[in-house]
Amino acid sequence: MAPSDHDCPLSRKLRTHMPLARADLAILADLHARRRTYPAGADMIFEGQAAHPLYILYEGWASSYKLLADGTRQILDFQIPGDSLGLNSMLFQTADHNIEPITDIVASEIIIGDVAGFYASSPTLATALLWAAARDQAMVVEHLINVGRRDAQRRTAHFLLELGARLILVGRGTRQGYDCPLSQYLLADALGLTAEHTNRVLRQLRQDGLVTFRDGRVVFDDLEGLIKLADFDMGYLDHGVLLR
Amino acid sequence: MAPSDHDCPLSRKLRTHMPLARADLAILADLHARRRTYPAGADMIFEGQAAHPLYILYEGWASSYKLLADGTRQILDFQIPGDSLGLNSMLFQTADHNIEPITDIVASEIIIGDVAGFYASSPTLATALLWAAARDQAMVVEHLINVGRRDAQRRTAHFLLELGARLILVGRGTRQGYDCPLSQYLLADALGLTAEHTNRVLRQLRQDGLVTFRDGRVVFDDLEGLIKLADFDMGYLDHGVLLR
Numbered sequence: 001m002a003p004s005d006h007d008c009p010l011s012r013k014l015r016t017h018m019p020l021a022r023a024d025l026a027i028l029a030d031l032h033a034r035r036r037t038y039p040a041g042a043d044m045i046f047e048g049q050a051a052h053p054l055y056i057l058y059e060g061w062a063s064s065y066k067l068l069a070d071g072t073r074q075i076l077d078f079q080i081p082g083d084s085l086g087l088n089s090m091l092f093q094t095a096d097h098n099i100e101p102i103t104d105i106v107a108s109e110i111i112i113g114d115v116a117g118f119y120a121s122s123p124t125l126a127t128a129l130l131w132a133a134a135r136d137q138a139m140v141v142e143h144l145i146n147v148g149r150r151d152a153q154r155r156t157a158h159f160l161l162e163l164g165a166r167l168i169l170v171g172r173g174t175r176q177g178y179d180c181p182l183s184q185y186l187l188a189d190a191l192g193l194t195a196e197h198t199n200r201v202l203r204q205l206r207q208d209g210l211v212t213f214r215d216g217r218v219v220f221d222d223l224e225g226l227i228k229l230a231d232f233d234m235g236y237l238d239h240g241v242l243l244r
Numbered sequence: 245m246a247p248s249d250h251d252c253p254l255s256r257k258l259r260t261h262m263p264l265a266r267a268d269l270a271i272l273a274d275l276h277a278r279r280r281t282y283p284a285g286a287d288m289i290f291e292g293q294a295a296h297p298l299y300i301l302y303e304g305w306a307s308s309y310k311l312l313a314d315g316t317r318q319i320l321d322f323q324i325p326g327d328s329l330g331l332n333s334m335l336f337q338t339a340d341h342n343i344e345p346i347t348d349i350v351a352s353e354i355i356i357g358d359v360a361g362f363y364a365s366s367p368t369l370a371t372a373l374l375w376a377a378a379r380d381q382a383m384v385v386e387h388l389i390n391v392g393r394r395d396a397q398r399r400t401a402h403f404l405l406e407l408g409a410r411l412i413l414v415g416r417g418t419r420q421g422y423d424c425p426l427s428q429y430l431l432a433d434a435l436g437l438t439a440e441h442t443n444r445v446l447r448q449l450r451q452d453g454l455v456t457f458r459d460g461r462v463v464f465d466d467l468e469g470l471i472k473l474a475d476f477d478m479g480y481l482d483h484g485v486l487l488r
Contacts, residue, residue: 066385066389068389068393068394068475069475070475072393073393074388074389074392074393076385076388088378088381088382089378089382090378092375092378092379092382096382096385097385130374131336133377133378133381134332134333134334134336134377135336136381137332137377137380137381137384138332138333138336138340140381140384140385140388141310141320141340141341141384143388144318144320144384144387144388144391145310145312145318147388147391147392147436148318148391148436149312149316149317149318149436150312192391192392192393231312231313231314
C-alpha cells in the first residue's frame with residue numbers, strides 16, 4: 001500500500017498520543033493537500049512579526065532561533081517532519097523568535113481561524129495539537145537543562161538521542177541512526193558551544209565507539225552506552241519506548 | 245474599595261491579553277473561591293506523576309525544577325501569583341518535572357475536566373489560558389538563551405528584570421523593586437551558576453549601582469542601566485510597556 005495522506009508525519013505523531021477519528025484524519029488530510037515548498041535559508045517567521053501564520057512541516061528540517069544584540073545566536077530547537085512551526089507564539093501579539101528552513105522544506109500554512117475552528121469541529125484534534133505544543137515546550141526545557149547542567153559531551157549525546165527518538169516516531173530514523181542535515185555550526189548554536197568545541201566532542205564520542213556523525217548521517221555505534229552516558233530518560237517526550 | 249475576587253492575580257494577568265466577559269470572570273471567581281494553603285517545601289507535582297492536577301497560584305512563590313542523575317538541580321522557572329502550576333504537562337501521561345512551593349502558598353486545584361469544560365463554556369477564557377501557557381514557554385526559551393548565551397552578570401540582570409516585569413503585571417512590584425523570597429541557592433539553580441558565583445555577581449551589580457538584592461527585596465538602583473546591561477527586550481512577555 002502506498003503511503004496515503006493519512007500517513008503524514010503529523011498524523012503519525014498525534015496518533016501516538018490518542019486515536020484520531022475519521023473526521024480528524026480528514027482535517028489533517030485537507031491540511032496536507034495544501035502543502036507547498038519553501039526554500040532553505042529564508043525566514044518563514046521572524047521575531048517581532050505580528051499575526052504570523054502557523055505551518056505544519058511535512059518534509060525537511062527547520063530551526064527556531066533568537067539573535068542576541070552581540071550577534072550570537074541561540075537555536076531553541078530543530079523542527080522535523082510532523083512538527084509545527086510557530087504554534088507557540090501564535091497567540092502572541094508578535095512572534096518572539098525566528099523560524100528558518102535548514103533544508104528546502106514542504107509545509108502547509110494554517111491560519112489562526114482554522115485552528116479556532118478545530119476547537120469546535122474536532123476537540124480531539126485540538127487537544128492533540130495542545131499536547132504537541134506541550135511536548136515542544138518539554139523539549140526546550142530539556143535543552144535548558146542540557147546547557148545549564150550537562151557537560152559538553154553529555155549535552156551532545158543527549159541532543160543526538162533526542163533527535164533520534166523524535167525521528168523514529170515519524171518514521172525517519174531507526175535504532176541504527178538517522179539522516180541529519182545539521183552543520184557543526186547549527187549544532188553548536190543549539191548546544192551553546194563553539195563549532196570547534198562541538199567538533200572535538202563529536203570526535204571523542206566517535207573514538208569512544210558511541211556515536212558517529214559524519215557525511216549527513218548519525219550512526220548509533222553503541223546505543224545503550226550513549227543512553228547511559230547522557231542519562232537519557234525519554235519521559236519528557238511522552239511517547240512509548242522507542243530507543244530502549 | 246477592597247480587592248474583590250475579580251481582582252485576583254490570574255484575572256489581572258489574563259485581562260492584559262484580552263477583555264474577559266462577566267461569565268469568564270465568574271468562572272475565575274469560582275476557581276478563586278476554592279483556594280487553600282499548601283506548605284513550603286512539599287512537592288505538589290512530581291516528575292513521573294500520572295494524571296496530576298493543575299493549580300492556580302494566588303499568593304506566594306513556587307518553583308518548577310528537574311533533578312539530574314548526579315544530584316544537581318535545574319530550576320526551570322519560578323511561579324508567582326496569577327501563574328498556573330502544571331498547565332504544560334497536564335496533557336502528558338506523566339509530569340515531566342517537579343513543582344514545589346518556595347513559601348507557603350495559596351492556590352486552587354483544577355481538575356482536567358474543568359479545563360475541558362472551559363473550551364465549551366468560555367472559548368475566550370480557554371484561549372487566554374493557552375496564551376498564558378505560551379508565555380510560560382517563552383520564558384523558558386529566554387532562560388535557555390540566558391544560560392546558553394549570556395555571561396553570568398547579564399544573565400542575572402536579565403532574570404531579575406524578568407521577575408520585576410512579571411510582578412508588576414500582577415500588582416506585586418513597581419519600577420522601584422519587589423519583595424523576593426529567593427535564596428542564593430534557588431537563584432543559582434535557576435541561572436546555572438554556583439551559589440558562590442551568584443553571590444559575587446550580585447555584589448558586583450550592587451557595587452556598579454545597578455540593582456540591590458538584600459534582605460528579601462530587589463531594589464532597582466538604576467533601572468535603565470540594568471535594562472541596557474541585560475539587553476532586556478520585553479517582547480517575549482507579550483504585554484505592554486511596564487519597565488520602560
